[in-house]
Amino acid sequence: MSKHSTLIKPPKNLPHHSPIENVLSLLPLVDIGPDIYTNARPLWHPPGARGIFGGAAIAQCLAAAQATIPPDFTVHSMHCYFVLAGNSEIPILYHVERVRDGKSFITRTVQARQRGACIFTTTLSFMKKGSAGKQTVEHAVSMPKDIMAPPDVNTDRIAVVGDDRPFESVRIPISQRGPTSDRKLRQWIRARGRISDCPPNVREEELQTGQRANLPGDNHQAHLSALAYMSDSYFIGTVARVHNLQRFANRQNIQRTLRNFRGSDAERQQMSEYLLQIAREEEEENNEFDATRTPDERHAHQQDDRRIGMMVSLDHAIFFHNPRAFRADEWMLTEMDSPWAGDGRGLVVQRIWSKDGVLIATCTQEGVVRLQQGESKL
Template sequence: MTKVSLGEYLSIGHSSAENTADDTDDNDATMPDSTSQTVKPPPPPLPHHSLIESTLELTALTDVGPTSLAAAIRTVPENFCIHSMHCYFVLAGDWTIPVIYTVELVRDGRSFATRTVQARQKGRCIFTTTCSFQRPSEGLGLEAQEPLPDDLPPPENCNDGEEVARRMVQDGRMTEEGFAAWKKTKAKDPFERRLVGIHNNNNPNPTTKRIRSWVRAKGTISAPRGAAPHLEALAYVSDSWFLGTLLRAHKAARVGMMVSLDHTIYFHSPFRADEWMFLESDTPWAGDQRGLVHQRICGKDGRLIATCFQEGLVRVIDLKGEEEAEADVAGNSGSNRGEGGARKESKL
């Protein structure tokens, strides 16, 4: 079985290295020492590229998923397309040192190819994902998907959260400094967003609620529809505010810590990440200090682009009164934190 070590994106300095089947030593022993790598400097912004393309060139340690996907895509034939990736956040990472991505070529078949990617620091695995690729199929097949909501407003008719944030300042629930910091973070976000709202927000059953929004990458991504940069951009945005679905649905809970445990994406059809995409999230289950969230991502034309699942550790401090909970949900629906005051921690 062949393994390819990629010192790309967050680090450079080692070219691809192959370990033959005769190499039976522990992987940590053969892994290049991350201290010998050279950290790749941030690329200058390119006016003819989307901001997300520059962002993915030096992805933050909290977002190793898109970078791992990029590493896996580089090892499969061009006519194979990603159809699923299953990720696990294993250990806390250190943003001050490079990450080495190791791609294992698990299987190369006529119709499917499988890759396992490990993100490593100091010889330890901090993140792992298994990606499955499929060659485009021919012939008859089943086709079905859930349509868009009938009452869904277009993104042009939805607010970007600033109106809500300003109202929070007026109500004394956000300081002027906090608003300025929110604006600064929003300006750096490689995606622009429009908030639709929470369907069934007043229903006491949190599993019936649907958190809805529109999102698209700022600028124009230089690659054609369905190419790797669009896939990586979707992997990046699919984790934004996703676990916060729990806080918006369980609005009477005050959470002290949220940690992403795993993340799964099923890719369904080609798309452009710089065109408006509809995101709808819900939470079908919570228990044992964990919560499960589900998300569907559709194109503006209604095509289902991707389906995502994520599970996280959720530690509740106490339960709030209904009036206080309503205020928190209204405020955080437009804020960048989006976690109902929770301290969201990622193992990365």
């Protein structure tokens, strides 16, 4: 069977769309069945990863479900499970099931499928705008204070060969001491470019021909999909980072990954540069940790020969708190911590604020976190 990254030839990128909109665009497959969609463009396979970037499956499942929802309903939660590694060389079909349409809430499930097998599944709940009434109970966790401000200009933070993610991030240096479970990792993130104001249900050929140009600009769904995509960045890796367990700062790990890679020389070079960039970040974090350690703690860490052997996401949940009160192409602060790890798994909690301090979302993720065992340890 021949392999194709998309079911049909990818359409041209639209100049008024941001990179993340082009990456996440879907096409309806009305000739195959109702509420079935497919990726319009190839999906990113991070160098060294088992499959496609998990954020793509999360975001495109959300986009597929949103295509079946009235405009006055907005997603407030989604619960996802990673079932199989997605293959970037095979098209993905997104099957939406309309579970329930109520007056205040709508429920959808979406399965992402390749070769007839489910690789990812999610259940989403949508709430009608204004259905809570005029009086509500309200509180929110405040955004951390006294942290590094985001840059005022575009940054080349991830401008690495082979790393074509449509968003950028700026890591905030670690300065917190204390128990591992109390350590918090923070970064500023945003989508590159500017997300368009075109409603997501307008077909690309209509935009190219100028049809429906007078539709009001309400593209909050694109911002939600972009946020969902970015929420998977460095997520389960937080478990290793709060323990200061290096994955790639050890050059032997990079060499082993490259030896097992079966791509072209050019792709191998791209992977090497990408992994070396991650290694530099790990070394920076290691130095930051050392700056806050006592001499005894630094000595103990130097003697710690544990290495991550396997790290894979199992599930992912997003609770959208203020889904219409932010732009994903403006800086947002993420804060991640790991309240628990054990039995070969780890749990991470992430909070996301707008630059103005509005709590946008809370995310959780559990994943497999296994150490190299016995003689396989490097």
